[in-house]
Amino acid sequence: MSVEVYYDDDADLGLIQAKKVAVIGYGSQGHAHALSLRDSGVDVVIGLPEGSKSRPKAEEQGLRVLTPADAAAEADVIMVLAPDTAQRHIYAESIAPNLSAGKALFFGHGFNIRYGLIKPPADVDVAMVAPKGPGHLVRRQYVDGKGVPCLVAVEQDASGTALALALSYAKGIGGTRAGAIRTTFTEETETDLFGEQAVLCGGAAALVQTGFEVLTEAGYAPEVAYFECLHELKLIVDLMYEGGIARMRYSVSDTAEYGDLSRGPRVIDSRVKDEMRKILGEIQNGEFAREWVAEDEAGRPNFSKWQAEGAAHPIEETGAKLRGMMSWVDRPITETA
Ligand SMILES: NC(=O)C1=CN([C@@H]2O[C@H](COP(=O)(O)OP(=O)(O)OC[C@H]3O[C@@H](n4cnc5c(N)ncnc54)[C@H](OP(=O)(O)O)[C@@H]3O)[C@@H](O)[C@H]2O)C=CC1
Ligand SMILES: CC[C@](O)(C(C)=O)C(=O)O
Numbered sequence: 001m002s003v004e005v006y007y008d009d010d011a012d013l014g015l016i017q018a019k020k021v022a023v024i025g026y027g028s029q030g031h032a033h034a035l036s037l038r039d040s041g042v043d044v045v046i047g048l049p050e051g052s053k054s055r056p057k058a059e060e061q062g063l064r065v066l067t068p069a070d071a072a073a074e075a076d077v078i079m080v081l082a083p084d085t086a087q088r089h090i091y092a093e094s095i096a097p098n099l100s101a102g103k104a105l106f107f108g109h110g111f112n113i114r115y116g117l118i119k120p121p122a123d124v125d126v127a128m129v130a131p132k133g134p135g136h137l138v139r140r141q142y143v144d145g146k147g148v149p150c151l152v153a154v155e156q157d158a159s160g161t162a163l164a165l166a167l168s169y170a171k172g173i174g175g176t177r178a179g180a181i182r183t184t185f186t187e188e189t190e191t192d193l194f195g196e197q198a199v200l201c202g203g204a205a206a207l208v209q210t211g212f213e214v215l216t217e218a219g220y221a222p223e224v225a226y227f228e229c230l231h232e233l234k235l236i237v238d239l240m241y242e243g244g245i246a247r248m249r250y251s252v253s254d255t256a257e258y259g260d261l262s263r264g265p266r267v268i269d270s271r272v273k274d275e276m277r278k279i280l281g282e283i284q285n286g287e288f289a290r291e292w293v294a295e296d297e298a299g300r301p302n303f304s305k306w307q308a309e310g311a312a313h314p315i316e317e318t319g320a321k322l323r324g325m326m327s328w329v330d331r332p333i334t335e336t337a
């Protein structure tokens with residue numbers, strides 16, 4: 001099955017330039033969308049509660065900041081880029097009362113629509129523009145004249161032009177420079193959650209920490225273990241990113257390649273694959289979403305405990321010391337937001 005991919009020539013920037021856009025939230029994604037849309041000639045207003053820590057950041061960047069309700073009331077297009085767990089409350093309290101017929105409700109991730117936590121009225125467009133990368137990279141790429149590929153999806157096409165508007169928005173944040181791939185809210189949500197849980201965040205972090213523990217528990221220096229299990233991972237992933245796993249295997253020694261081919265499948269074995277399938281099942285049947293919403297409503301006790309445990313892992317102390325010696329390590333991600 002081939003996917004539809006749209007580039008700059010397939011998108012009319014004029015459509016989004018003719019609208020007023022409210023970006024609700026000014027964090028990782030919010031700041032990137034808002035600043036890049038503004039730089040693309042779009043009339044943008046930011047929606048943040050009074051007392052939000054993000055307000056001064058948005059104001060320092062010259063953006064107009066209103067409450068979420070006032071921003072939603074002014075806007076034709078409302079892009080929701082607040083935390084997934086906060087979105088249903090923001091929608092009920094501030095957006096729904098200001099969502100009149102003909103407006104468009106946009107998302108950067110499909111969680112709340114996929115799991116029925118937000119149910120928009122039938123007379124508005126509901127679409128998604130979801131960059132496939134962290135917000136700070138989305139902004140940096142835009143500033144550099146490039147873009148991060150993104151997914152676009154239409155859940156509700158009340159106007160008959162929802163896809164064209166989503167593509168126009170994607171062009172405004174640099175997404176169609178790299179390519180905007182057509183998908184659905186269901187596919188984006190389920191694959192995004194699976195990727196971050198099993199591979200990109202959960203799987204990779206557990207792999208790095210476990211490798212570090214095995215080496216240090218066997219008596220090897222934490223600094224040497226850090227380089228092997230975390231630092232060099234970026235260099236290896238960069239090779240995969242540039243030319244796939246084959247390119248990485250071409251570039252490493254044949255000793256490394258033999259170790260990779262013969263030992264890799266012992267680490268990520270059929271038990272791990274079965275567990276990944278179970279994780280995917282929990283995403284598909286809504287179990288993960290119910291658990292996460294309940295955890296959030298209970299004040300996030302497990303989340304806070306696991307966060308603290310992660311921050312106290314010995315790899316963090318070793319890494320902080322070593323990175324202090326690395327003048328070439330990139331600027332901190334807090335610089336642009
Ligand atoms: N992080 C990423 O790169 C990616 C995120 N996404 C999706 O983008 C969306 C936003 O995520 P992300 O950028 O990580 O979020 P962040 O946590 O980085 O930022 C959230 C922003 O929302 C604000 N906020 C919190 N509560 C409210 C509220 N009640 N009303 C209005 N604004 C509020 C926060 O303000 P304050 O400073 O006051 O807390 C902050 O500015 C999510 O749907 C996420 O899944 C999609 C792709 C990648
Ligand atoms: C990989 C994490 C992510 O899905 C992302 C940056 O794309 C997220 O939700 O932050």
Ligand SMILES: [Mg+2]
Pocket residue numbers: 132133192196
């Ligand atoms: Mg993602």
Ligand SMILES: [Mg+2]
Pocket residue numbers: 109192193196
């Ligand atoms: Mg995600």
